[in-house]
Amino acid sequence: MSKNTSYDFLIIGGGTAGCVLAGRLTEDPTTSVLLIEAGRSDLHPFIHVPAGFAKLTTGPYQWGFTSAPQRSCGNRVIALPQGKVIGGGGSINAQVFTRGTPSDYDNWEKAYGAKGWSFADIQKYFLISEDNPRLSAPYHGTGGPMGISDIADPHPLSEAFVRSGQEWGLPYNSDFNGETQYGTGYYQTTTKNGRRCSTAIGYLNPARKRPNLTVLTGHLVSRIMLDGKRAVGVETLHKGTAEQFQATREVILSASAFVSPKILQLSGIGDPADLKPLGIDVKHSLVGVGKNLHDHCDLDIVYELHKYQSMDRLEKVRPATAVAGLQYLAFRSGPLASTVVEAGAFTRSSSDVSEPDLQFHFLPAAGVEAGIEAVRPGFGATLNTYMVRPLSRGTVKAASTDPTVQPIIDPNFLADDYDVEISAAAVKQCREIMAQQSMTKHVKKEHLAGQSDLRTKDDYIKFVKAYGRTSYHPVGSCAMGTTDQSVVDADLRVHGMEGLRVIDASIMPSIVSSNTQAPTVMIAEKAVDLIRGRERVA
Ligand SMILES: Cc1cc2nc3c(=O)[nH]c(=O)nc-3n(C[C@H](O)[C@H](O)[C@H](O)COP(=O)(O)OP(=O)(O)OC[C@H]3O[C@@H](n4cnc5c(N)ncnc54)[C@H](O)[C@@H]3O)c2cc1C
Numbered sequence: 001m002s003k004n005t006s007y008d009f010l011i012i013g014g015g016t017a018g019c020v021l022a023g024r025l026t027e028d029p030t031t032s033v034l035l036i037e038a039g040r041s042d043l044h045p046f047i048h049v050p051a052g053f054a055k056l057t058t059g060p061y062q063w064g065f066t067s068a069p070q071r072s073c074g075n076r077v078i079a080l081p082q083g084k085v086i087g088g089g090g091s092i093n094a095q096v097f098t099r100g101t102p103s104d105y106d107n108w109e110k111a112y113g114a115k116g117w118s119f120a121d122i123q124k125y126f127l128i129s130e131d132n133p134r135l136s137a138p139y140h141g142t143g144g145p146m147g148i149s150d151i152a153d154p155h156p157l158s159e160a161f162v163r164s165g166q167e168w169g170l171p172y173n174s175d176f177n178g179e180t181q182y183g184t185g186y187y188q189t190t191t192k193n194g195r196r197c198s199t200a201i202g203y204l205n206p207a208r209k210r211p212n213l214t215v216l217t218g219h220l221v222s223r224i225m226l227d228g229k230r231a232v233g234v235e236t237l238h239k240g241t242a243e244q245f246q247a248t249r250e251v252i253l254s255a256s257a258f259v260s261p262k263i264l265q266l267s268g269i270g271d272p273a274d275l276k277p278l279g280i281d282v283k284h285s286l287v288g289v290g291k292n293l294h295d296h297c298d299l300d301i302v303y304e305l306h307k308y309q310s311m312d313r314l315e316k317v318r319p320a321t322a323v324a325g326l327q328y329l330a331f332r333s334g335p336l337a338s339t340v341v342e343a344g345a346f347t348r349s350s351s352d353v354s355e356p357d358l359q360f361h362f363l364p365a366a367g368v369e370a371g372i373e374a375v376r377p378g379f380g381a382t383l384n385t386y387m388v389r390p391l392s393r394g395t396v397k398a399a400s401t402d403p404t405v406q407p408i409i410d411p412n413f414l415a416d417d418y419d420v421e422i423s424a425a426a427v428k429q430c431r432e433i434m435a436q437q438s439m440t441k442h443v444k445k446e447h448l449a450g451q452s453d454l455r456t457k458d459d460y461i462k463f464v465k466a467y468g469r470t471s472y473h474p475v476g477s478c479a480m481g482t483t484d485q486s487v488v489d490a491d492l493r494v495h496g497m498e499g500l501r502v503i504d505a506s507i508m509p510s511i512v513s514s515n516t517q518a519p520t521v522m523i524a525e526k527a528v529d530l531i532r533g534r535e536r537v538a
Helices: 016-025 050-055 102-112 119-129 156-168 199-207 260-266 272-278 318-331 417-434 457-467 517-532
Strands: 006-012 033-036 183-186 213-216 219-227 230-238 241-253 297-305 343-347 358-363 380-387 395-397 408-410 443-447 500-502
Touching (some): 006 016, 016 517, 119 517, 156 183, 156 358, 156 417, 219 241, 380 417, 417 457
Parallel strands (some): 006 033, 006 241, 033 213
Antiparallel strands (some): 183 343, 297 443
């Protein structure tokens, strides 16, 4: 039997946005969709057990991307883990559920010309996506595909962190997605019944039985096929063989902020100055492709603890691992049901700032993520922080016409002095919060990654430049709007092209003041209405 190669919609990338789109577009039985993912299926248990996050920033479910040497960070090459699996980042992420502030979205409209993306316009898409068992209108939704949960049984160290935040002067906040972000408390997480709820679980799996949906894994999209200015199909590499698929309506690029611009460039769409040196024929000149890349620059302080109380026990003490495993299997509870990143805070770097500009994540464990120091021997905890509205901007450029070669990714961390200044203030606040009595009784030693102490502003700046890293939130490289750097219009159509949209985190013209998964889900939900030409009601 010959294989069908023609579909209404081809979706490139089965990640956070791609799975929302595949699930929603196939609700209409007359619409056929092919979802094409380069990575594997999401069957591995580490993906579904919430604490499995600790195993996923290295290994086969991420791309192994690295940055170009970072000029403002001592020319360091920084690891940039990103999901390479059905569910994308949502299958390997820390499951923190936050969505920024209304002003983030209002600014997309005001500063970038993204008409229809003010908070008043987009809030309903957050609500449509959400299934929140504790919270409801006006800030939350119930009955949507994304399962959201409270941390069922916070770790005693997470509780100590939240108390320390209050001792430092923060109010307790029971909902970081409610009236205000400001304060300290526990994150809600994208989990349901003790399991991770990626968009692959929430949106794609319920759609899999539909005859109008086809999902391919292990297919690396190498380029978009064009007929003049119209996208008509894609070419993939599968086990070393090129295959082609045709789109009768649209090609949708949802391959992430690092890869969507690269695929445009390999297809001849981009800044001629980037394409010509690689010998790529310029089919459509669009200078913004791959510009405006940015990310939150994360900073971590690891704390060595007096006692064996942190989640490190699960790695180091065999009976603890066995008990946790049995508890999880029997009841879906206990430490393995924890996402590890349980508690946090949003604060202001100074009293002059009207909205929180710093975010904190507390982990009752150390060495959880790629490149972060573990405490050996002994047991640790980690507090990380970033400034939420960085000004530094970088680039993504195809490095070769070979689609298997990673692009040159330059987040340009800390290039702007403002980012350095506020990041230094963030590290200082970390230390102040951790110096409150609820935490100090647990802490034996602060590990400042090689530095003995941080006293002066210069010490803090040195620390920030020496240890700043990705928070895994790349955005902006196919920005939406009407500026000379924008790549897509407010309907997410590539400027000057037909039958081609970009729908993923790359379209955010400026990063939201929080983690980025829920905003990406919102983008894909709104895009479904833009494609269908009619709006749903929340
Ligand atoms: C380790 C980690 C931790 C994070 N923690 C959090 C968190 O706690 N909370 C939060 O809100 N956000 C978090 N994020 C960020 C969040 O997951 C991302 O913002 C979100 O997944 C972005 O969605 P996307 O659809 O743009 O890209 P992705 O989800 O990355 O999806 C892109 C998909 O395209 C596929 N792809 C790429 N190239 C090709 C190609 N050539 N051909 C075919 N397929 C291709 C990829 O394999 C991937 O599946 C984290 C991310 C990571 C990586």
